[in-house]
Amino acid sequence: MAYETTDQLIAEVADHWNKKKxxxxxxxxxSYTSLLEIIRDVVETFAVWSSLDNAKGTTIDLLG
Structure with a gap:
């Protein structure tokens, strides 16, 4: 399962840890989930850029 928010991740942590905000x-x-969000955004941007439907110029040359 992918955790997208801090609250989803904190719900999986053992009760030994203090979970207050x-x-x-x-x-x-x-901090960890914000970095994952940045990585996800970059991957989504790359997917859009490398899509054949959205490719223009040099990108379409590279895909060809």
Whole structure:
């Protein structure tokens, strides 16, 4: 399962950890999920750019 939000990820963490939003652990997970969001955005952009339907110029030459 892919976790898209911090709350989804924090729900999977053992109850040993403090899950309140003002803790360092929660902020660490926020940083982690924000980086995953950036990576997801880049992958989606790359998918659009490399799509044959959206290809123009050099990109369509490379796909050809």
């Amino acid at each position: 003002d803790t360092v652990f929660y902020q660490l997970l926020v």
